[in-house]
Amino acid sequence: MSAAPVLEVDDLHVSFATRAGRVQAVRGVSLTLHAGEVLAVVGESGSGKSVTARAVTGLLPANGRVDAGSVRYRGQDLVRADERALRRVRGNGIAMVFQDPMTCLDPTMTIGAQVAEPLRVHTSLSRRAARDAAVRLLERVGIPEPAVRARQYPHQFSGGQRQRIAIAIALVCGPDVVLADEPTTALDVRVQAQVLDLLGELRRDTGTAVVLVTHDLGVVASVADRVAVMYAGRIVEIGTAREVFGHPQHPYTWGLLGSLPTADQPDGRLLAIPGSPPDMIDPPTGDAFWPRNPYAVRIDTEQAPPFFDVSPTHRAATWLLAPGAPAVEPPPAVAQRWARHAASADLPAGRPTEPVEPGGGR
Ligand SMILES: Nc1ncnc2c1ncn2[C@@H]1O[C@H](COP(=O)(O)OP(=O)(O)OP(=O)(O)O)[C@@H](O)[C@H]1O
Numbered sequence: 317m318s319a320a321p322v323l324e325v326d327d328l329h330v331s332f333a334t335r336a337g338r339v340q341a342v343r344g345v346s347l348t349l350h351a352g353e354v355l356a357v358v359g360e361s362g363s364g365k366s367v368t369a370r371a372v373t374g375l376l377p378a379n380g381r382v383d384a385g386s387v388r389y390r391g392q393d394l395v396r397a398d399e400r401a402l403r404r405v406r407g408n409g410i411a412m413v414f415q416d417p418m419t420c421l422d423p424t425m426t427i428g429a430q431v432a433e434p435l436r437v438h439t440s441l442s443r444r445a446a447r448d449a450a451v452r453l454l455e456r457v458g459i460p461e462p463a464v465r466a467r468q469y470p471h472q473f474s475g476g477q478r479q480r481i482a483i484a485i486a487l488v489c490g491p492d493v494v495l496a497d498e499p500t501t502a503l504d505v506r507v508q509a510q511v512l513d514l515l516g517e518l519r520r521d522t523g524t525a526v527v528l529v530t531h532d533l534g535v536v537a538s539v540a541d542r543v544a545v546m547y548a549g550r551i552v553e554i555g556t557a558r559e560v561f562g563h564p565q566h567p568y569t570w571g572l573l574g575s576l577p578t579a580d581q582p583d584g585r586l587l588a589i590p591g592s593p594p595d596m597i598d599p600p601t602g603d604a605f606w607p608r609n610p611y612a613v614r615i616d617t618e619q620a621p622p623f624f625d626v627s628p629t630h631r632a633a634t635w636l637l638a639p640g641a642p643a644v645e646p647p648p649a650v651a652q653r654w655a656r657h658a659a660s661a662d663l664p665a666g667r668p669t670e671p672v673e674p675g676g677g678r
Pocket of ligand 1: 333334339340341360361364365367379380530531596
């Protein structure tokens with residue numbers, strides 16, 4: 317993609333003050349987002365996905381702070397922006413959709429008024445015009461009889477409908493970026509699929525870029541253009557969805573994919589990755605995944621791996637990709653993914669054979 321990115325996160329570090337010590341929640345995240353793109357950020361609970369999303373819009377809890385790095389939205393550094401500028405960006409440029417829409421819906425206000433409110437604050441539309449726009453948007457997100465339902469209150473809607481309403485509120489000012497933090501976790505599987513389809517559709521129609529934060533790799537395969545895998549506050553692998561699902565390189569990604577049901581085993585048991593994520597007050601030296609990594613080599617315990625390029629759009633931070641690293645056989649399910657990927661893309665079935673170089677985190 318050649319146009320300038322709408323959002324650029326560069327070497328972001330975020331920590332929290334706690335009684336037990338400083339939690340190093342985000343430890344050097346870099347990523348870029350282009351117009352109309354859906355980027356999924358995946359990883360186990362506690363890996364730093366939500367904190368990254370919140371830091372982008374300056375919505376960190378009071379005990380959190382950005383220690384280093386920058387977040388550029390259309391060239392403006394949001395880390396150094398004042399609250400007034402941030403509020404403008406949050407209303408107009410970057411909108412958030414949270415897991416539980418009840419936390420952002422006001423139980424005492426009608427849905428129509430809530431969807432219209434950002435328009436009243438951020439545009440010069442009249443009350444009437446804002447309300448009409450809200451009704452059209454409710455229709456757009458699939459609320460039946462929107463003119464009638466606009467006069468109802470949040471408790472009169474189902475969970476899936478409330479999530480659609482939250483998406484309508486996020487979209488009402490035509491933002492460039494929607495940060496959706498686990499927007500489907502509280503919903504049943506059928507409604508999850510509908511809400512994700514809706515995000516995909518809106519992105520196609522309006523060019524809005526979407527960052528979809530989720531711990532569920534299964535839901536992203538069909539909607540994401542690119543996938544970033546996070547572990548212990550860092551991105552460990554990033555690439556197109558096709559690359560990350562078809563040709564994964566980091567053993568942590570292998571573990572996550574191993575927990576997905578497959579075509580051969582559609583109702584396959586979900587295999588959790590053995591062990592638990594590290595203590596982020598005192599994260600391990602080296603590759604933070606090493607204590608759980610059956611493929612760890614000695615350098616993993618000593619030095620954090622840089623990114624190695626797998627393709628121009630795919631990179632992973634694992635010493636297994638370093639020149640001269642021992643060749644390892646991935647788990648059989650991953651080897652099958654590689655073989656299918658190679659067959660469909662006419663690529664070599666194993667690790668990349670072209671020279672690999674350390675790179676940045678994009
Ligand atoms: N207010 C806070 N105070 C202290 N630590 C925090 C705070 N908020 C988050 N953390 C810590 O920051 C780390 C990253 O949390 P984050 O919520 O980003 O994870 P996540 O990957 O989004 O997980 P989940 O899917 O559970 O939301 C975790 O170790 C978490 O305990």
